[in-house]
Amino acid sequence: MTGALFEVTFYLAAPFWLLMIFAPTWSGTARVVASPLTVLPVLAVYAVMAVPVFPELWTAVSSPDIDTFRELTALAGGAGAIWAQVIAWDLLLGQWMYLQSRKLGLPPWLMGPLLVLTILLSPFGLLIFLAVRAVRPRRREAPADRGARPSGT
Numbered sequence: 001m002t003g004a005l006f007e008v009t010f011y012l013a014a015p016f017w018l019l020m021i022f023a024p025t026w027s028g029t030a031r032v033v034a035s036p037l038t039v040l041p042v043l044a045v046y047a048v049m050a051v052p053v054f055p056e057l058w059t060a061v062s063s064p065d066i067d068t069f070r071e072l073t074a075l076a077g078g079a080g081a082i083w084a085q086v087i088a089w090d091l092l093l094g095q096w097m098y099l100q101s102r103k104l105g106l107p108p109w110l111m112g113p114l115l116v117l118t119i120l121l122s123p124f125g126l127l128i129f130l131a132v133r134a135v136r137p138r139r140r141e142a143p144a145d146r147g148a149r150p151s152g153t
Helices: 002-022 027-033 036-062 066-074 076-104 108-120 122-135
Strands: none
Touching: 002 027, 002 036, 002 076, 002 108, 027 076, 036 066, 036 076, 066 076, 076 108, 076 122, 108 122
């Protein structure tokens, strides 16, 4: 069962990634991606895999060292739980990047590949996104009465 849960973990997140990458301007994408609840199915898999190895998981996170972490990931449930945690975190990170990109007016042709990179190697995707975000000014909101002149002119 652990192997099957490991395999299904990414597929639970994939629909949201597909929306952000292939339908970024569809209004439904922004609505769906704005919800942090998208990670609940992945977190359910995490819980199923983490509970049986909870003592080892707790040891690895409460007094971290490389050997304890290695022992945790040697367990199928431990590796599966870590994988589910990574998938959930990457999805939340991708959602944040997507929503920020919409506020900044970043083009889908830029964000699509950046989101794919984030799926595969999230730290690199995040670093590049933060660099783009730092050099790209926010889009200004147009005034409601754009054609109105200031009073007194």
